[in-house]
Amino acid sequence: MADKAFVGTFTYRMFVGKNVGAGQITVNANGTYQNAVTVLNTTKPEDADKAAVISYSLATGQLQSLYGKEYLNPKNLLTVDYTVHGQNQARRLAQRVTLWTNGKSGDNINLARARIENTNAQLIYYSKDYTPWPKEGLGPVQSGMAMSKADAAAPSIPTIYTNTLGAYRSIQKAPVQSNADFMQLIGAISDAHRQNVGQVAVDFTDMYGAGVKPTDYQAINKDGSKQALMQYVFVVSPAKVVEGASYIISTQSGDLLVFGLLGGKLYLLHQPDHDSATVTWMMMPDVDLTVPPLQIRLNPGI
Known part of the structure; x- marks a missing residue:
């Protein structure tokens, strides 16, 4: 990455359809990235802390620099869908795990083209898959989502898959x-x-x-x-x-x-x-x- 401002882990907040969502992007110095998205079963941002998790997904891929912007080209997308009704936050029960891939055999990941821009004051994330929370963005940039620096990076796709399967088997044994x-x-x-x-x-x-x-x-x-x-x-x-x-x-x-x-x-x-x-x-x-x-x-x- 020529612009070191893009390197690191960042969080952002948005609506996914009508549901509240939380995103976390990690961009590496070699230009690879992973973008984690948590979707909650609430339409009210103030209820996010107590809402059940509808799904958790992690996309990985490579950034492509065009016109001073960094575009996200996804290669893999793992999505975990959970039982929402009466969800136990401490022991979430997975219903479905789906892996989509993009490659020589075809593009299967149905995500809108997304990009990150550096306004010199802040990084802004743009994607037509998501809508910013009210008053999110920087100044006139209301169509994008302001990215905030974070510490911990999201786990890898194999780790998420292994942990999900392990948690499911644990609940199977003692539901x-x-x-x-x-x-x-x-x-x-x-x-x-x-x-x-x-x-x-x-x-x-x-x-x-x-x-x-x-x-x-x-x-x-x-x-x-x-x-x-x-x-x-x-x-x-x-x-x-x-x-x-x-x-x-x-x-x-x-x-x-x-x-x-x-x-x-x-x-x-x-x-x-x-x-x-x-x-x-x-x-x-x-x-x-x-x-x-x-x-x-x-x-x-x-």
Whole structure:
């Protein structure tokens, strides 16, 4: 790189479609680069810290200098898509890993032409794939994203792939260690079955949460005795309200489905009488609690 200002690791912020995104570019002195992009399931920048990660991608390639600008020519793009519904930030469950490549056999990476410009005051990143956050950019440069110097570089594509596969296998062996894990697993199962858990349709886009305690849902057997407390519990909205369905629990917050886990078995809370506070757990024997298979693809559609 003739202009040493381009060398280093930089961060930038943007919208990817309507979703908030965060980018990190590392440019090396030999002109190679890697560009990491994290997409979050929020449209509000102020909610970025608590939002779930939709996808993480890393593009690698070579810079090409033209007209005083540095254009990004990608060679490889690895993307990891995650289960969003009830995502446990500490143990994110990958759904799909895809590697696109550009080379002699063809260009498979569907990214807009991107470039970096040096305004002498700051580096600006331009790409039609992204929209700057409000007030981002430098002065009149509102179509670009201001780049800020950072310390740590993104890991390599092989490292991301290996770590993703390792994390997935770890979750496979012990999928549920918390309420958040439980909700994430059921969210992944519902994604794999068109937003259904067994015969029950769920709606993770409405109300859901893992911040409840098993003791909040002490249930009663038909004979009036107490049922065993669930190990893990979470709540989610039904996709449709079925008239007279005892498994839809009426609360002050609205109609909810309450799922419980005990001894490796899935339970759904029922309310036999909607004018009564009495509830009882009923097992859902038709639901396989296995983590859905991780999809690994190379240049799909080719």
